Amino acid sequence: MKNTIKQVFHSGKFLVGFIIFVLILAICFIYPVFVTYDPLEMIGAGNFYKPGTYVSQEEAALNEGYTLNMDASESRLATALGVEELEKMQEYLIKYAGIAEKDIDVTDTEAIVELWQQNYNPDMKAKGLTSAKRKAYRRLDASIENAMKSSGVIIAEEDAESGELKEAKTIKGTGYVNTKDIVNKRTFILGTDNFGRDVLTELVAATKVSLRIGLIAGLIATAVGLILGLVAGYVGGVVDNIIMFLTNLFTVIPSFIILILISYSVGTNARGVMMVAFIIGLTSWPWTTRSVRSQVISLRNRDHVNLSKLSGHSMFRIIFTDILPYIASYVVMAMILQISSGILSEAQLSMIGLGPATTKVATLGLMMNWAMQYAAHLNGSWWAYFPVVIVIALISFSLNLMNTGLDQVFNPQLRD
Amino acid sequence: MADQQKSKQNLTDRKPCLSGRGVTKVFGVGNKAMTAVDHVDFDFNEGDFVSIVGESGSGKTTLSKMLLGLISVTEGEIEFQGKPRDISSGAKRKEYWKNIQPIFQDPFASYNMFYKIDAVLDDCLNMRGFKSAPEEEKVRLKTEACSFVNLKYAELTNKYPFELSGGQMQRLMIARIFLLKPKILMADEPTSMIDACSRATILDMLLKLRDEVNMTVIFITHDIGLAYYISDKVYIMEHGKFVESGPAETVIINPQADYTKRLINDVPKIYEKWDLDTVARN
Ligand SMILES: Nc1ncnc2c1ncn2[C@@H]1O[C@H](COP(=O)(O)OP(=O)(O)O)[C@@H](O)[C@H]1O
Ligand SMILES: [Mg+2]
Numbered sequence: 001m002k003n004t005i006k007q008v009f010h011s012g013k014f015l016v017g018f019i020i021f022v023l024i025l026a027i028c029f030i031y032p033v034f035v036t037y038d039p040l041e042m043i044g045a046g047n048f049y050k051p052g053t054y055v056s057q058e059e060a061a062l063n064e065g066y067t068l069n070m071d072a073s074e075s076r077l078a079t080a081l082g083v084e085e086l087e088k089m090q091e092y093l094i095k096y097a098g099i100a101e102k103d104i105d106v107t108d109t110e111a112i113v114e115l116w117q118q119n120y121n122p123d124m125k126a127k128g129l130t131s132a133k134r135k136a137y138r139r140l141d142a143s144i145e146n147a148m149k150s151s152g153v154i155i156a157e158e159d160a161e162s163g164e165l166k167e168a169k170t171i172k173g174t175g176y177v178n179t180k181d182i183v184n185k186r187t188f189i190l191g192t193d194n195f196g197r198d199v200l201t202e203l204v205a206a207t208k209v210s211l212r213i214g215l216i217a218g219l220i221a222t223a224v225g226l227i228l229g230l231v232a233g234y235v236g237g238v239v240d241n242i243i244m245f246l247t248n249l250f251t252v253i254p255s256f257i258i259l260i261l262i263s264y265s266v267g268t269n270a271r272g273v274m275m276v277a278f279i280i281g282l283t284s285w286p287w288t289t290r291s292v293r294s295q296v297i298s299l300r301n302r303d304h305v306n307l308s309k310l311s312g313h314s315m316f317r318i319i320f321t322d323i324l325p326y327i328a329s330y331v332v333m334a335m336i337l338q339i340s341s342g343i344l345s346e347a348q349l350s351m352i353g354l355g356p357a358t359t360k361v362a363t364l365g366l367m368m369n370w371a372m373q374y375a376a377h378l379n380g381s382w383w384a385y386f387p388v389v390i391v392i393a394l395i396s397f398s399l400n401l402m403n404t405g406l407d408q409v410f411n412p413q414l415r416d
Numbered sequence: 417m418a419d420q421q422k423s424k425q426n427l428t429d430r431k432p433c434l435s436g437r438g439v440t441k442v443f444g445v446g447n448k449a450m451t452a453v454d455h456v457d458f459d460f461n462e463g464d465f466v467s468i469v470g471e472s473g474s475g476k477t478t479l480s481k482m483l484l485g486l487i488s489v490t491e492g493e494i495e496f497q498g499k500p501r502d503i504s505s506g507a508k509r510k511e512y513w514k515n516i517q518p519i520f521q522d523p524f525a526s527y528n529m530f531y532k533i534d535a536v537l538d539d540c541l542n543m544r545g546f547k548s549a550p551e552e553e554k555v556r557l558k559t560e561a562c563s564f565v566n567l568k569y570a571e572l573t574n575k576y577p578f579e580l581s582g583g584q585m586q587r588l589m590i591a592r593i594f595l596l597k598p599k600i601l602m603a604d605e606p607t608s609m610i611d612a613c614s615r616a617t618i619l620d621m622l623l624k625l626r627d628e629v630n631m632t633v634i635f636i637t638h639d640i641g642l643a644y645y646i647s648d649k650v651y652i653m654e655h656g657k658f659v660e661s662g663p664a665e666t667v668i669i670n671p672q673a674d675y676t677k678r679l680i681n682d683v684p685k686i687y688e689k690w691d692l693d694t695v696a697r698n
Contacts, residue, residue, distance in 0.1 A: 303520040304528045306486050310517060311539040312510045325530040 004329075007409050014405025020398035024391070028208040037198065039205035040362060043186070044196025047374060048381035051191040056184035061155060062169075063177040071173045078109055080147040085140060089116050092137055096126050113144060191383040193367070194374035199383055206362035207391055210343050213277040213363065214395075217342030220281025222335040225288025230319050232289065233296025240293075247286045256354055258283055271357040280345045288334050295327045329410040333403050340399035347392055364392050430461035432498055433632045434483065434516075434600060439492035441478050441656075452478040454656035455492065460634060460649075462599070465626050467635045467643035467664070469679065470653030476636045477521070479653075480604050483634070484518055485509055497599075514543065517598040521605040523585035527577035533588060534573055537561065540595035561591040565621055583614025590621050597629055604636045619646055640676075641683040644668045652676045 008014055037043075081089075086106050093099045093112075097119035105111055122138055152172040156165040179185065190199035232243035258279060262271065299305060300323070308322045343364070349355050350365025351372065367388045371377070376384035441453040452475040460466050470476050481487045483494065485503045494501045496512070503509045520526045527536065537558045541547070546554060555569070562569040565587035577585060586606060593601055603622060607615040623646060625631045637643050643650050643664065650667050652660040652675060659673040671677045 303522060303525045306481075306484075306518070307520070307526055307536075308528070309486065310484065310513045312513060312543055313539075314506075321531070322528050325528070 004409075008406060011405035011409050013401050013408065017398040017401030017403075017405060020394060021402065024207065024395060024398070025211070028204055028211065031201075031204045035201055035204075037201055039201040040195075040197055040359070042196045043198060044192040046196065047194045048376060048379065048384055049188060049192040049196070050381070051188055051383050053179065053185055053187040055179060055182045059182050059184050060177050061171065063181055065171075065175045065177045067172070067174050068176045069174065070176075072175075077113065077144075077147045080143055081109055081113075085143075086112060088136070088140060089113075092116075093119060096124055096129060097121075113148070116141075116144065190387050191381070193384045194370055194376065199387065202362050202367065203364075203387055203391060206364050206367050206388070207395075209273060209361050210346055210364040210392075211395070213273060213280070213346045214339040214343035216274070216277035217280035217284065217345070218335050218339030220278065221285040221338045221342070222288055222331065224282065225285035225334070225338075226292055226331055228285070229289040229292025230296055230323065233293040234300050234315065234319055234323065236297075236300075243289070244293075247289050250283060251286045253283070256349060256352065260354065268357040271354075273356045273358065273361055273363065276346060276349065276356050277342070280342050280349070284338060284341060284345065288338065291334065292327060292331070295330060296323055299323050299326055329406065333406050333410070336399050336403045336406070340396050340403075343392065343395055364388055430463055432495070433460050433462045433464070434634075435459040435495045436483075437493045437495075439479070439482060439494060440490045441475070441482055441487070442490045452656055453482065456651075456653075456656070456658045458651060458658065458661070460600070460632055462632055463626065463630045464649055465623070465633045465635065465647045467637055467647035467650045468653055469637055469640050469643045469650055471638055471679075474653045475656040476638075476653055477604055478656075480518070480602050480634070480636055483600075484516060484602055485512055513598075514596075515598050516600040516602060517593055517596050519586070519589045519593065519601065519603040519606045522609050523582050523589060524577075524609075526589060527585065529577055531576075532574055533577055533580070534558075536588070536592055537595065540592050543596060557595065561595045562588075564594045564624075565591045566617065567591065581614075582610040583618075586610050586614065586618055587621070590618065590625070593625060593631075594629075598631070600632045600634065601625060602634050602636075605638070606635075608638075622646070639683075640668065640679045652679070 009018075032039075086109065089112055090101075090104050090106055093104055093115055094101055099115065099119065104115065120137070120141055122134075122141065124134075152170045152175070154167050155169040155171065157168040158164070159166050186198075188198050188200070190203065193199050193202065228243050228247070232240045232247075262275070262279065266275075305318060305322050308318050313321075346355060346363055347365035347368060350363060350369045353369065355365045355369060356363060368385055371381070371385035371388070374384075376382075436456060436458050438455045438457065439453060440451065440455050443450045443452055454475075456479065468476050468479065478487070482489050485501075496515070501512065503512050527533065538554070540561075541549070541554055541557060546557065558573075559569040562572060567584065567587055572580070572584075572588070580588070589606075601622070606622070607618050610618070619642075622633055622635065626633050635643070635647060640650075640652075647664050650661065650664050651658050652667065652673060654673075654675045660667055660671065660676050667676065668680060671680060
């Protein structure tokens with residue numbers, strides 16, 4: 001036993017899968033210790049705020065601040081003047097101010113703005129300069145003026161008695177605040193979702209719930225599949241026929257049909273996380289049954305089983321001591337695959353709206369469902385669905401890797 | 417050898433132990449039906465050392481499994497100690513298995529590799545009603561059984577089957593029989609998968625079981641020379657049928673069926689010479 005475990009951990013594939021899985025599990029348990037917010041708190045007032053740190057505007061404005069020799073208005077100019085504006089300015093300077101084209105460098109914003117300020121005449125009358133065009137140039141000039149203004153923003157306070165506005169503070173272009181001085185801030189590493197919930201915190205909580213669903217579904221499927229497979233394979237005859245009939249029946253009825261039926265009969269509200277886990281488990285045992293059965297059939301005529309029979313052992317004891325140990329490694333592998341497919345099933349069911357009907361908890365599938373319903377993939381809010389896809393893929397990848405590793409240890413002939 | 421000689425002489429006075437009439441086994445149904453054992457008749461008497469000889473695939477193992485009650489009989493009657501064999505319930509099967517026990521062809525497949533070999537011997541003691549015997553008594557019995565097959569219990573205890581050689585495993589199977597002391601031993605090619613050195617010892621032990629415990633030994637082999645050397649009676653099996661049977665000397669010195677003649681001719685020459693030597697001495 002010890003030796004087998006040692007051998008298993010010597011398999012590179014198993015080890016990599018195991019480490020990834022344990023890391024995911026560890027994050028699920030350690031993250032909530034440090035981040036104690038309610039994962040489903042609707043903190044953002046709008047949909048899909050992008051990732052980043054959000055600081056209080058009021059607090060930033062009222063902060064003492066620091067002066068840095070780095071005028072924020074310059075970069076403001078750059079953001080105010082796009083390629084279109086610069087081309088407009090160039091056109092004006094050439095056509096109406098008589099500047100040679102070679103003297104204008106469109107890529108140098110500062111130089112062209114200086115030229116503009118020297119040559120722009122709002123009252124200019126020239127041929128071809130329609131009043132519409134003149135107005136457009138005036139608007140352009142105003143926005144340049146605005147961006148160039150370094151006098152800063154005036155913060156006014158209302159006088160409590162007279163109701164007059166009184167200047168309280170001026171924020172200059174060189175005024176800065178240190179984010180460390182700001183108390184009211186929040187970082188959304190993965191932004192917020194359609195409900196304004198912190199995606200990262202929600203994702204960790206959802207991963208935990210999805211793993212639980214996978215584990216419960218996998219345990220149920222493996223337990224049912226194992227018991228039916230053992231009985232069908234060992235007892236054979238009529239019992240085998242009945243079990244195989246059931247197995248075939250469940251193979252052809254997809255789990256979502258059963259989910260729809262259950263939703264109708266017990267009402268949507270009863271379709272909680274546990275219910276979904278149970279249904280996934282109770283609909284995915286057939287392939288475990290089938291493969292356990294065929295393994296048992298090949299074992300039941302082995303001489304050690306015959307010898308056990310001839311030693312007067314009961315069927316129950318033979319199944320437990322002479323059959324089960326021989327298929328134990330296989331059952332472990334089957335369970336790992338069942339857990340993985342349980343998680344994927346939940347995601348699939350939730351995507352088509354048959355997942356847990358609850359807003360009290362998040363699952364990976366529900367997160368995908370919400371993101372799709374609010375068209376996160378169409379409006380570029382990648383943070384609302386892409387990390388979820390990555391987590392699903394990582395879980396499934398790690399479990400399958402563990403399975404392959406185990407397979408190579410227990411069925412060495414498959415090794416090349 | 418003297419004992420054997422004596423026992424060969426009064427073959428006919430012995431009480432019937434296991435007999436069969438028209439015993440048949442068909443595997444599968446319809447088109448795929450395959451008759452592995454085809455209406456065979458036999459009478460094995462108490463204390464007989466009987467060999468069933470046939471080529472691979474002739475149905476020897478299938479017959480032995482039917483006699484052991486491990487697989488059902490398609491057609492025909494099996495009588496045990498003069499009465500129709502009844503193994504219709506679990507309790508009756510358990511009772512029957514006190515009387516008949518096997519040694520299988522492949523010792524490596526005969527053990528549950530997840531349990532120490534002690535489990536096999538303890539099972540025998542439980543079957544014999546020593547379940548609540550004092551520990552020293554159990555160890556004494558197990559040690560005695562092991563020394564019967566030239567094994568040291570102290571060296572074997574707490575070992576797993578895969579730590580033993582094939583010969584040791586097969587000898588331990590004989591120790592198991594020694595502990596159980598069934599009336600009938602069904603040995604299905606017990607020497608075909610082990611090294612040549614262990615082979616002679618194992619055959620000796622089977623003979624010793626017959627002589628000391630008066631066990632009926634049904635010995636299955638594909639080797640007619642070997643059958644002649646150790647058995648009182650031989651049954652020659654071809655394609656599920658017994659083509660010839662009788663006392664070993666009669667069948668081998670004066671074979672009637674072509675199949676038997678062919679089997680005898682196929683025996684390697686060196687063996688034949690050795691056989692003739694033994695014949696001459698007898
Ligand atoms: N469980 C089974 N199902 C179908 N055919 C079988 C089965 N067991 C044995 N047979 C067939 O019965 C024939 C006799 O086999 P067996 O008794 O093992 O022969 P032997 O022991 O003489 O080599 C073989 O052709 C074999 O293929
Ligand atoms: Mg055989």
